Amino acid sequence: MALLLPWILSIPLFSIVILLLFRQLSRNEQTLIALLAPIAGLLLLAPMIPDLLQGAVFQQQWQWLPVLGLQWTFRLDALALLFSLLIFGIGLLVIFYARYYLSASDPMPRFYASLLLFMLAMLGIVLSGNVLQLWMFWELTSISSFLLISYWSHRSDARKGARLALTVTAAGGLALLVGLILLGQVAGSYQLDVILSKGPQIIADAQYPLILVLILLGAFTKSAQFPFHFWLPNAMAAPTPVSAYLHSATMVKAGIFLLIRLYPAIAGTDLWFSLVSLAGLLTLLTGAYFALFQHDIKGLLAYSTISHLGLITLLLGLDTDLATVAAIFHIINHAVFKASLFMAAGIIDHETGSRDMRKINGLWHFMPVTASLAMVAAASMAGVPLLNGFLSKEMFFSQTLHQSVLGALSWLLPLLATLAAVFSVAYSARFIHDVFFNGKPIGLDKIPHEPPRYMRVPMEVLVALCIGVGVFPQWLVGDILLAASTAALQQTPPAYSLALWHGLNLPLLMSVVAFVAGIVLYINRKELFLFQAGFQSTLAIHRFEGQVQRLVQRCRQFSQWAEPGRLQWYIAAMLWAMVLLAGYPLLQLNSLQGERGLLPTDWFSAVLVVIMVLAAMATVIWQRQRLLALIMISVVGLMLSLLFIRFSAPDLALTQLAVEVATAVLLMLALYFLPHRSPKQSAHATLLRDLILAGSCAIVVGSLAYLMLTHQADSVSAYFLANAKSGGGGTNVVNVILVDFRGFDTFGEITVLGIAALGIYKLLTGIPRFKPSADADGRSWALDAHPLMLRVVSQGLLPLALLVSVYLFFRGHNLPGGGFVAGLVTAVALIMQYIAHGVDWVKPRLNLQFSALIASGILIAWLTGTASWLFGKPFLTSWFNYFDIPLLGQIELASAIAFDLGVYLTVVGSTLLILANLGKLTTRHKPEHLGQI
């Protein structure tokens, strides 16, 4: 049956997908699809219930990231069952209710999808058997809560409330994450089973206080405990079904669930009792007190929820096992009566257009059925006998009498509990009296009436449960309460009895006192309201928004400072960072000289290097005369390719040479579009500053190079040298590395090449017309655009160049050459035709789709790679063999040659796409009538 667990989670997901895909469905159909999730969930759970009540635990597990202790574990025991039933049960009613609550203009799929996402997340928390997995679902509830609070995103209070709730709960979630990670480290596993069995070891650990505080931070923020309670009233901007579901019945119980879940592992210490009971007590009192002063019905219910959550937390902080039983019992009861009260508030809002209790009075005359239902639920909230709220409140009172958490002051606790109950009776009385009686409605926009018949059904179900549990507690919830408590405590709780009548005892007296005093308090509320009005209070939401605005302001200032929009500033900052990071370790060394033998200096290389350096400097000096600078930088590139030959890299020399030609053409074309001279711009100070930076870079990089050159390092290259022939079938190791050993890298690189070329193509389309008719000195372009000599020579060279490139291509695997070089040579040869004859001449003669060339190149390379899959080998495993062909002798055929063909095509396509398109612009923009501009 454990196999069913993942399905419980996937069904909401299924409904979400359907809802989002088929937005055209009618409202009823959408509701049905949404209802499918909880109904199916309950049906899946049903067969497991008998076993679970006997104490069975179902578990299903998959490996995910075992190294990090991450397993997907679903774990269902009686406690999880209880919460799952609440989530599904109340979810079912809320979805049904929302069908009538939402107006026709509200987007329903989004609402139901968010609600189901929440349902899934909440189930995830409850069913997680791994604390990290639990945390992920925990954060998902915060996010779905954010989406639901901000559902009416056009309303400012909804947006602000959502932001506040997310900030508080997500911040708590981060604390929780740290706490859970530490907990997992101390316990040696993130699996819940292990953690629960390691209680004594965790408590004895030195990190226990930290772990506890962090986990409590997470739980208290989620469950709106003092001093983090302020987000909950602001979350009331959500549609009322959301308030009923998330912010009273389920999500705010997640924190409490976590405390109960981890109870055997982290509870039982003095620190736990003092922190948890204190937070619970303060929340209980502040919630109950402020609830009385709310004029908004939902505000009253929100503070009442805070107060009841405090009550449950306080119970968990009392040092008896029975208190935990009472806490679980109150979770059930509170969920039932508070959800129905929120539904009543929603109906009232729906039918009167207002939630202000100063306006809505005397509704008994307009909606007697709803009024009766709401009054029963409110009475349950106040703790009136025969209703479920009474039972758990009695248990609570009796537990406050049997504790010693406050030491010698423990007698205070029953007193304060009674005081909170007094307020709870008073605000319940206000809810009943102010809304349903107390004269006539004042200034309502419409005349209230009963809601649609079916809108009341969920309320009726819940109120029936209030009465049912209140009268027959043992029969209705006895079994599951016992099983859930056993699962929570990991041992059988002490004996207790769930009954309406326990005889005349102290808890009953406390109830009676609270009831009488509460009514008296409500009757004399005028004085109390006057007293409360004397306080200047800023709303939490305004303080929070102020903080947010300030933060945004700071961030803007910072980014304006860090991002001034000056490229030079950015580059300088990065380079200085490099100089410091790379320069500092150099300071720690004694000498740059290493153990490696030096190569004697020969005149040829020395001359090359000197010319190269001089040309580089000349580029800098003449950089404002751009054509001259271009020629100089080409000299640098030329010298570099000669150096490559000198130091045994013929492949590189060939590539560099070909690229040099292409780059020169490219920069020449660029000069056509850009000014030919730079104005003198830099101030002396700027120049000095840049010179210092350039000098520092030169020193650091040069020293690093020398350091590297004089030290011997282990290299993986020996492997490539040893295996190139036997594994890759080629003797040119550089080429074998490119097409075989590191073929996947090369595949990525040609893809980048193709993307760059396509990006350039896109950038050049629709470029504004820009027509220079003359150069910087006012000379117009040469009339004879295509000199005869060049035309003749280039035409003659073309077949030769193509032959050379074919030759280079085929010998590449064994001798210097290969796809890159061959591609560049071909491209350069074709570019020469463009230069010599112009685009208009070449275009009809060379009808090539360059982008298709790139695509086919990448495709061929990819197909070569995937072909090895057919033989059951990994991607890009190369194949080669030797064949004896008459007349030609022994021929080697290797799959690498096909891959190299892909490289070749991509290189040709990219280079031509770039240069030909750029060149085409000069033709298209060529002034037709010279001298007229």
Place this chain on the structure above:
Amino acid sequence: MELLIAIAIGLLTGCGVLLILRGRTFAVMLGLTMLSYAVNLFIFVSGGLTAGAGAVLGASAQYADPLPQALVLTAIVIGFAMTAFLVVLAIRARAELGHDEVDLQKPNTRGGA
């Protein structure tokens, strides 16, 4: 020889840095090209300087390190594509903005551009 190469790498880097710190797009292109020369040379010599021993099996008694060569080979080609991209970006910027300065300038501070 090693010292000479190291000095050359350093100077190329310095020239490249100086160029990319200029305020016009063309100088930045030149600087980037120069820097890629320097970087390619740097990576290439990370395998040590070897004369007369290409990485072709059977052609000589010892071989130069083939790995840096393979790295640099693709770097040269991609470097060209990236330079080209930058060039086209600069051309487009000139066409759209009417000037070839690299910095975003606020309208009130744009002077003798």
